[in-house]
Amino acid sequence: MTSYALFYLLIAIVIIVFLIDSLLDILNARHYNNQIPEELLDVYPQDEYQKSIAYKKVNFKFKLISSSISLVIMLLFFFLNGFAWVDNIARNISDNTIIIGLLFFGIIIIGSDILSTPITYYKIFVIEEKFGFNKTTIKTFFIDKIKSIIMTIVVGGSILALIIWFYEITGHFFWVYTWVLVSVFSLAMNMFYAKLIVPIFNKQTPLESGELRDTIEAYSKKVGFQLKDIYIIDGSKRSTKANAYFSGFGSEKRITLYDTLIKDLNKEEITAVLAHEVGHYKRKHVIANLFLSIILTGLTLWFLSLFIKNPLLSEALGVETPSFHIGLIAFGILYSPISEITGLIMNIVSRTFEYQADNYAKETYDEEAMINSLKKLSKNNLSNLTPHPAMVFIHYSHPTLLQRIKNLRNKSVT
Structure with missing residues (x-):
């Protein structure tokens, strides 16, 4: 050629x-x-x-x-x-x-x-x-x-x-x-x-104590998922769109929830989203x-x-x-x-x-x-x-x- x-x-x-x-x-x-x-x-x-x-x-x-x-x-x-x-x-x-x-x-x-x-x-x-x-x-x-x-x-x-x-x-x-x-x-x-x-780019803060955290921790304990902490990210700083993601593995694994997700969903729905993310880890x-x-x-x-x-x-x-x-x-x-x-x-x-x-x-x-x-x-x-x-x-x-x-x-x- x-x-x-x-x-x-x-x-x-x-x-x-x-x-x-x-x-x-x-x-x-x-x-x-x-x-x-x-x-x-x-x-x-x-x-x-x-x-x-x-x-x-x-x-x-x-x-x-x-x-x-x-x-x-x-x-x-x-x-x-x-x-x-x-x-x-x-x-x-x-x-x-x-x-x-x-x-x-x-x-x-x-x-x-x-x-x-x-x-x-x-x-x-x-x-x-x-x-x-x-x-x-x-x-x-x-x-x-x-x-x-x-x-x-x-x-x-x-x-x-x-x-x-x-x-x-x-x-x-x-x-x-x-x-x-x-x-x-x-x-x-x-x-x-x-x-x-x-x-x-964003501020991350641990999820505060309360009903939502208790529900999430109870679920994590039930499925044997060792979760050091749950973080809330200030996604609303840029957009109203909501999301959640899992990152890391081993001792560095964490689940991050957008603050817009917390606003839009009730505690059962948020826990279901978290369960989905845990599923990615478990599988x-x-x-x-x-x-x-x-x-x-x-x-x-x-x-x-x-x-x-x-x-x-x-x-x-x-x-x-x-x-x-x-x-x-x-x-x-x-x-x-x-x-x-x-x-x-x-x-x-x-x-x-x-x-x-x-x-x-x-x-x-x-x-x-x-x-x-x-x-x-x-x-x-x-x-x-x-x-x-x-x-x-x-x-x-x-x-x-x-x-x-x-x-x-x-x-x-x-």
Whole structure:
């Protein structure tokens, strides 16, 4: 294959991925007005349901426009030799390969962030504001941006520098060292994310003594779940949407509940949500997800090692001097179809795990409390009750509300 042919192959991949995603969004949009299944008729009052449809339509149009803009910018970058231009800037500043790579990705990431900021701002302060979700202030929005950039520079820059260094000193076998590095980092994030990262953006406080805590502790004792503490996170600082999640394992495991969840659900429903999260731990989903992630990372890095030294990757992007950072960009695009497939597999696994966690909540606590919590969360988040099956199959990490209710009531799930 020539560099010219590879250039157009990369463009074709970018366009095809865009078209497939857009087609799925269009198919999904055509289901917005579908008849609500009988099991879900009590989720929304009629006025709220119309509001949810309006919310979905606005987000559909917004995504279509914003993704089209991103596609145009990406194609312009290709045809105007943008990668070569950024590479030249980096090489004019330093002749150290690690610094060149860091500067290259730094310029790309910061430039992308600047271009995407107006889009993100509109999403939060216009769309989310209009439908009553946004609680973020402009000050919080930009402080979050600054914190994210600093974390990207410190954490992302350090990892990238080590990867390039591995490549420089070990050649083809750099992928093994990188795999170990990324695996250790993933393990650390799973263990200490709630302690190290979350406090940078949110305040976490232990759940106060009272009826809710007593109910949760009684349930935890019943199922033999050693829970050091239950934390409440100030999710209402940014949004009215509610959530809960499990993190860590061993002595570092913890369950975190959003303060919006505490507000929206009663104590039985909150305990059912917690039972679902405990189910993920009891069924070892956290460890399984971590293991699968590490395996997929190793597979990706191995593929990368096979192609990264090929000068065609750099030539296809208009860069005369082959380099790790340019090869990484080209490989990332070439690998995207495989990434879509592995993402699909991970979503299938994730949906299976969600069913299992729901079943655990049903078996150890209360089926109706779990169903009521799911309905309330769907209503308060203006969730889509009638998504297209193809969208669910490809992109949903969780089963639909209807599928989860049917599963909980031992009905056939389609």
